[in-house]
Amino acid sequence: ALPIYDLKVASKLKSDNTVAFYKVSKIYYELGDHEMSLSEIRECLKLDPDHKACFSHYKQVKKLNKQINVAEELIQQGSYADAITKYDSITKTEPNVRYYSDLVKERVCHCLSKNQQAAEAIQVCTEFLQLQPTNIRALKDRAEAFLQEEQYEEAIHDYETAKQNSDNDQQIQEGLDRAHRLLKQSQKKDYYKVLGVKRNAKKQEIIKAYRKLAQQWHPDNFQDEEEKKKAEKRFIDIASAKEVLTDPEMRRRFDAGEDPLDPENQQGGGGQHFHRGWNQWQGFNPFGSGGPFNFKFNFN
Numbered sequence: 001a002l003p004i005y006d007l008k009v010a011s012k013l014k015s016d017n018t019v020a021f022y023k024v025s026k027i028y029y030e031l032g033d034h035e036m037s038l039s040e041i042r043e044c045l046k047l048d049p050d051h052k053a054c055f056s057h058y059k060q061v062k063k064l065n066k067q068i069n070v071a072e073e074l075i076q077q078g079s080y081a082d083a084i085t086k087y088d089s090i091t092k093t094e095p096n097v098r099y100y101s102d103l104v105k106e107r108v109c110h111c112l113s114k115n116q117q118a119a120e121a122i123q124v125c126t127e128f129l130q131l132q133p134t135n136i137r138a139l140k141d142r143a144e145a146f147l148q149e150e151q152y153e154e155a156i157h158d159y160e161t162a163k164q165n166s167d168n169d170q171q172i173q174e175g176l177d178r179a180h181r182l183l184k185q186s187q188k189k190d191y192y193k194v195l196g197v198k199r200n201a202k203k204q205e206i207i208k209a210y211r212k213l214a215q216q217w218h219p220d221n222f223q224d225e226e227e228k229k230k231a232e233k234r235f236i237d238i239a240s241a242k243e244v245l246t247d248p249e250m251r252r253r254f255d256a257g258e259d260p261l262d263p264e265n266q267q268g269g270g271g272q273h274f275h276r277g278w279n280q281w282q283g284f285n286p287f288g289s290g291g292p293f294n295f296k297f298n299f300n
Contacts, residue, residue: 016047016048017047018044018047018048018051018054021040021041021043021044021047021054022041022044022051022053022054022057024040025037025038025040025041025044025054025057025061026057028040029057029061029097030097030099031099032097032099032100032103034061034064034065034068035065037061038058038061038062038065041054041057041058041061042058044058045058060093060094063093064090064093064094064100067086067087067089067090067093068090068103070086071083071086071087071090071107074086075107075110075111075114078114080111080112080114080115081111081115083107083111084108084111084112084115087103087104087107087108087111088104088108090103090104091104102128102131102132105124105127105128105131106128106132106135106137106138108124109121109124109125109128109138109141109142110137110138110141112124112125112141112145113125113141113142113144113145113148114141114144116148116200118145118146118148118149119145119149121141121142121144121145121148122142122145122146122149125138125141125142125145126142129142133161134161134165136162136165136166136169136172139158139159139161139162139165140158140159140162140171140172140175142158143155143156143158143159143162143175143179144175146158147178147179147182148199148200150182150186150199152179152182152183152186153183155175155179155182156176156179156180156183159172159175159176159179160176163176178256178257180257181256181257181258182257184257185254185257185258185259188259189237189259191240191241191244191245191254192241192245194237194238194240194241195209195210195213195238195241195242195245196209196213197209197245199255201245203245203246206242206245206246207242207246210238210239210241210242213238214235214238214239214242217231217234217235217238218231218235219231219232219235240261243261244260244261
């Protein structure tokens with residue numbers, strides 16, 4: 001900071017000190033403060049609009065500054081794929097300054113995590129965290145990607161590291177609590193695994209998987225009594241999973257680490273009908289358009 005301060009003082013001593021403004025701008029640029037770099041180089045051009053070095057640097061800083069601002073606007077809009085493309089272009093604009101290559105890695109890590117490209121996010125975030133092991137934003141983003149990949153213990157580790165290096169970040173505590181709940185939940189029943197779908201599966205994917213499994217595990221397909229009992233239990237799990245994952249509110253609760261079909265989590269009298277024996281499921285048509293509790297047709 002001292003060399004910048006000295007140069008800024010020097011730049012005010014002479015009304016035509018373009019060299020000082022140029023040097024201050026270059027230092028800010030190298031340190032990653034592109035906004036201040038742009039401000040200082042404009043002062044140089046005010047003194048001498050034809051100053052070649054200042055004008056060349058001005059074009060570079062202005063272009064980089066715009067790319068970063070546009071990329072951040074795309075992130076705010078949720079256009080993560082476009083933001084990644086824009087950040088990748090920054091490495092072409094400035095391939096030599098370490099700060100900007102690190103920035104690109106960190107922001108691409110964020111975009112991939114937000115865009116639920118978990119495997120790619122983990123890879124990019126890990127590359128960045130090898131450079132900056134205690135970076136809070138990257139730790140949070142990788143933790144979210146680990147959650148998407150159902151690597152709950154790894155997510156907990158990242159959230160705990162982030163917590164140790166931050167001051168009362170509520171988002172970190174909420175993420176840590178959620179990771180603990182999901183780890184506990186994973187040791188019990190996982191409705192996504194029951195249907196064999198990913199946590200970010202669309203509703204139609206869930207219904208398709210459900211119909212295939214319901215047909216496969218319908219107890220009427222089994223003659224042996226032991227196999228039939230196993231199929232009955234599996235079939236009820238499949239129908240319960242479909243009910244939870246196709247209901248937005250129940251799915252939200254499940255994604256937060258709560259089992260909405262667990263009697264301990266029931267509110268009031270709702271949800272009691274989920275815990276039923278096979279005799280109450282007979283006649284269920286898994287291909288009907290209604291919910292899994294509309295029993296209108298026999299399924300053969």
